[in-house]
Amino acid sequence: MTSPADGVGAVVLVGPMGxxxxxxxxxxxxxxxLPFxxxxxxxxxxxxxxxxxxxRDGEERFRALERDAxxxxxxxxxxxALxxxxxxxxxxxxxxxAHRVVLLDVDETAIAHRIRGQKRPLLNGGTDPVAEWKRIRDARAPLYAEVADAVFDTSRGPTQGAVDRIVAWVRGEGPADHEPSARTARTEEDT
Incomplete structure (x- = not known):
């Protein structure tokens, strides 16, 4: 992996919507x-x-555009930010x-406040957007864990607290909130 703090590679943020x-x-x-x-x-x-x-074009077309982006x-x-x-x-x-990947995680209680009133294509079809969010998040969780090098919980506290913890981790000056289980298992298998 490269070190974004040294100006090489990217720090990539992944995680569920919100x-x-x-x-x-x-x-x-x-x-x-660094640029954002x-x-x-x-x-x-x-x-x-x-x-x-x-x-207009469907989710498949959007996903192709997303891969290119x-x-x-x-x-x-x-x-x-992906x-x-x-x-x-x-x-x-x-x-x-090839990059440092940070998983931002959030719980259902916090997400209920964050997504209220927002227009999000994958949540707007159902009667319970939080339940739909949880279904989507749970389905994607193994993929987030697969790519993540570190996990930071954004459910509580001020945004700046999460920012400070992530910056410290990128600079090698502090730990992640916790390690992603799938990436850890894959790394151990690769050695």
């Missing part, structure tokens, strides 16, 4: 004096609102192995 990847990512980038890229924002800039892409974003040093479903693509998961 975990704070964009807001925390911007602050981490600022603290590390939000792959969802890049897709919106180039192709229009994500909800419109889902309606991720590939472009990690070509240069910086902090990159959309919650970016890890669904095997190509993306393979690409992330």
């Amino acid at each position: 975990a704070g990847k964009t807001s925390i990512g911007r602050r981490v980038a600022r603290a590390l004096a 890229t939000d792959t969802d924002a890049e897709i919106v800039r180039a192709h229009g609102p994500i909800a419109d892409i889902f309606v 991720v590939r472009t974003a990690v070509e240069r040093p910086g902090v990159v 959309g919650g479903g970016a890890v669904l693509a095997p190509e993306t998961r393979a690409l992330l192995r």
